[in-house]
Amino acid sequence: MKDLSSKAPTLKGKEALDLWRRGREAWNSWVDQHSGWNVDFSGIDFSFEEDDFGLKYFVGYQFGDGDKIFHRATFGGGTDFSRSNFGRGKLIFSEARFGGGVLFNKATFENEKVDFSKAKFGKGKVDFSGARFADGKVTFSESTFNGEVAFYGATFDKVELMFSHATFEQGNLNFSSTTFENAKLDFGGSTFDDGSLLFTEATTFGNGNTNFYGATFKNGDVNFDGAILGDGNINFRQAKIRELHFTPKAIGSSRIQAEQLSIKGRTIFVLPPSAAKLKSLNVHSASFEGPLTLRGDLSIIPDIRATRYSHQVDLSDLNVKLPRISPKLGWPPKLSRLAKDPKDAARLRRLKEIAETNKDHQAALRFSADENRAKRWIETSWFGSVLDMAFSAFSDYGQNILRPFVALIVLTAASMGLYRTLATETSADGWTGWAQGAVLSASNSLPFLPQSRDLREDALTALYGTDPGLCVDILMITQGVLSFVFLFLIGLGLRNRFRL
Known part of the structure; x- marks a missing residue:
């Protein structure tokens, strides 16, 4: 041994x-x-x-x-x-x-x-x-x-x-x-x-x-x-x-x-x-x-x-x-x-x-959101990554309802101020102009409401007469597109929140 x-x-x-x-x-x-x-x-x-x-x-x-x-x-x-x-x-x-x-x-x-x-x-x-x-x-x-x-x-x-x-x-x-x-x-x-x-x-x-x-x-x-x-x-x-x-x-x-x-x-x-x-x-x-x-x-x-x-x-x-x-x-x-x-x-x-x-x-929403963040700049293209950043910022990938709602309110308020500032009709001075700007902005943000079209035309006439001008047209198109995006994000958030 x-x-x-x-x-x-x-x-x-x-x-x-x-x-x-x-x-x-x-x-x-x-x-x-x-x-x-x-x-x-x-x-x-x-x-x-x-x-x-x-x-x-x-x-x-x-x-x-x-x-x-x-x-x-x-x-x-x-x-x-x-x-x-x-x-x-x-x-x-x-x-x-x-x-x-x-x-x-x-x-x-x-x-x-x-x-x-x-x-x-x-x-x-x-x-x-x-x-x-x-x-x-x-x-x-x-x-x-x-x-x-x-x-x-x-x-x-x-x-x-x-x-x-x-x-x-x-x-x-x-x-x-x-x-x-x-x-x-x-x-x-x-x-x-x-x-x-x-x-x-x-x-x-x-x-x-x-x-x-x-x-x-x-x-x-x-x-x-x-x-x-x-x-x-x-x-x-x-x-x-x-x-x-x-x-x-x-x-x-x-x-x-x-x-x-x-x-x-x-x-x-x-x-x-x-x-x-x-x-x-x-x-x-x-x-x-x-x-x-x-x-x-x-x-x-x-x-x-x-x-x-x-x-x-x-x-x-x-x-x-x-x-x-x-x-x-x-x-x-x-x-x-x-x-x-x-x-x-x-x-x-x-x-x-x-x-x-x-x-x-x-849980699936949480993991999906982080999956998108993980793919950003690596699997997703540069332009797609920029869109992904916006999706994350404005709605946390459909998990947040408050963010797009606040963004829509801010957009509507800012557009109202711009419409009032760009007004050409003297009848739009004072509170009347602010009221017509608010009506035009709200009707442009919520175009799906039945009254929106008539209210928008009346407000345009009151503020700009018969010719709103190119700047107003661009502003209205931009507001309409962004409003559609924020409304979609609000709907997506509601759908995810109350999904059965």
Whole structure:
């Protein structure tokens, strides 16, 4: 077997076992005098070394700063390492065998390496509640668990925690109220046969990344209810999950990557106000066999292109803000900002399509408006982009009724003043002229009314006699065209507001 310890003096084999049998006081006294020594229990069978309660008793043991080797050790029934301090150096439980409950609650791990790789835990709870891990790499890669695994209230400070390709046969993996300070988590390729992964009750994440790439939850869920997420990225690529509850209390400027994610049941993305800091939310090519809910106020466009779903997708409370940048100098000049990412138009088109499929007209209007903004100057011609700017300014793409209504009132009032100013008949002086200007302007703005034609002719005669002149004709045509546009926008807004 490869030597797993450093070159420091080593207490191992029968000598280490005999010292341990003498109890905690004798053990800790020896460690105080030999704190730099390695301790090697490799291959030791502790199955018959039980106290009166059937436990292998390591409660409160100190292990100094040398390496601690339990490689391929066998612990049989219950094992209790509660409140133990494993000091520094390496801690190796690789390929160890545990039976029954295993307790590491409130233990301290400041080791440069904590290795439980390929360890096998029997039926019973594995409890790391309240444990503290700092400044090292902690790996449970390829380990097997057959009961609940609890890290409730544990602390990981500058730690890389790895469960890659681990197997959880039954029971939950619980990180409730756990604190991750600049820690990285890796569940890539892990399998949960009959249990869930819980990050609930204000689990706090720092800036480290969390990886679920290719993880499989056959009959289990992933739950972030109430978690406080930092700036680290979260990767769900190609993961298979029964249900996903992504409902954190806070989130930083992270990226959520979930391409080809597959979820059998319900999926909930309810993002907090701080989600405005998100850099991306990508579920491209994901598959949702149950209802999907996506809520939040985002400053990015989530990518749900090529997704497959068989139940309703709720986007009614999803509000997005199109990221835009100032244009570069060129000809013809771009008269407004343009989309930062040219792909945002396609992303918004997919959001609009899903909203229309679910008869959510208001959400479809919001996404359609942003889609037009995203296409401006990129997919739309220069002249079309100018018209698009006007459409946006005067009606917010048919979502606003007040803007065209106010524009029509202003146009009518301005035209009234111009008609009065251009009057040539002396009978149009004073209030009479203003009244006739108002009648001419109103009748020209509302030509569809039955009285409009007669009122317009009478007002023209009163103001200009038999020949209004070219300027008045141009003014009337311009007012008529603009009035028609504003009336159309008012009608479009009413139609969109009261669409059934």
